[in-house]
Amino acid sequence: MSLSMSFIMFLSLFAFAPLCFSHKNNGGYLYPQFYDHSCPKAQEIVKSVVAKAVAKETRMAASLLRLHFHDCFVKGCDGSILLDSSATIISEKRSNPNKNSIRGFKLIDEIKSALEKECPGTVSCADIIAIAARDSTVLTGGPSWEVPLGRRDSRSASLSGSNNDIPAPNSTFQIILTKFKLQGLNIVDLVALSGSHTIGNSRCTSFRQRLYNQSGNGQPDYSVDQSYATQLRTRCPRSGGDQNLFFLDSVSPTMFDNFYFKNLLVNKGLLNSDEVLFTKSKKSMELVNEYAQNNELFFKQFAKSMVKMGSISPLTRSRGEIRKSCRRVNSH
The missing domain is CATH 1.10.420.10 (Peroxidase, domain 2)
Known part of the structure; x- marks a missing residue:
């Protein structure tokens, strides 16, 4: 009986292994297996769409990498850079570091659309950016890595943060x-x-x-x-x-x-x-x-x-939301 109980306890620990070996940041947990059950094809879908885009225009790989940097340096990796301006939001796309230069938004929309068909309301826009950045690196000959996942999306943007927190090309x-x-x-x-x-x-x-x-x-x-x-x-x-x-x-x-x-x-x-x-x-x-x-x-x-x-101040668990459209917050 004690042997059976030990085995059951081992299985229980193994089942929760992703949580034990995850990256903890600001009280939240990110781990690569986050979508293994809720959307097992998530990373495959992102890679497929990104691969087609990079094959068509190599520059897109660098654009997606930059999108990830500019998202994470403002309020953390929360997809806030993707939000369009609205009655309550002033978009980060209007900031000096982003205006007329940041790109890849339509491609993120395309990836999100494909994921919403596969598993609605499951994969965050913030995670899409993080996976796309990794895939862009690999597709151009760079290294690969396991992307910790589980970020949720911000319900707000920060124009001032985008103007002040992103290093400028002429900075000391x-x-x-x-x-x-x-x-x-x-x-x-x-x-x-x-x-x-x-x-x-x-x-x-x-x-x-x-x-x-x-x-x-x-x-x-x-x-x-x-x-x-x-x-x-x-x-x-x-x-x-x-x-x-x-x-x-x-x-x-x-x-x-x-x-x-x-x-x-x-x-x-x-x-x-x-x-x-x-x-x-x-x-x-x-x-x-x-x-x-x-x-x-x-x-x-x-x-x-x-x-x-990619693990800077993520929104996890009950914080933030999973946006249906990466360009706007969900209506509640």
Whole structure:
């Protein structure tokens, strides 16, 4: 009898294993098996839709990654970035970091629609963003990781948070590091996650000041390789062309690899926020060198830091809701 009871207790513990080994943050639990019973095809559906979109337009992979960053840095990973403006909400899409640049909303709508057909009212928009970011990384040659799941969706947005909490491309190293630390992320996370700039594009308006001596000291910005700067000026003039796009990694712009870090070693980082990683901090400089030399090390840390970032202040259990449409809160 005691042997039978022991076996039953073992089975009970095993059944609740996901909860025991989950990531706890702000009183909530996230774990990769969250939808195994309620929507077993959830991750397969997300991957399928994302794969088709990335095959059609490689840039979409970077856009989905960025969507995840910009969501998590404002009130936590709660899908607030997806909300449109309404009578009670001012959308984060209108903020300076997001206006005219953040994208992928229609694709998230497409994924949500497919999931609502498969298992209505089950998978949150916040989790969709997190899974799509992982799949985007893998589809472009980057590392994979198990995405902790169970986030619920916010019923509000924060325009001020979006304007103030997301690091800007022209921020100083200390400001960027401070904004990461406010989210519970450290300098290792900062450098590793900056490696996402190995794919995607940036607009002329985000780095123009580096090309035209707008610092006002009468000297060129020698932190940019001058032949590289000359090349950039052809499509990024002193005025106009604000929305012209440039690869963040000029060597392998559609492949997720460590060329981003190799570029920094030869002064070919596009943004000021890239360049400062190799010029303003001994620790970040050491990390840039390590990742430039060891792609496997970069991949391992990137995956670890993505899980950490994706677990910032999630809404779980009775907090938040599962939106029927990612663009608006449910009517109650």
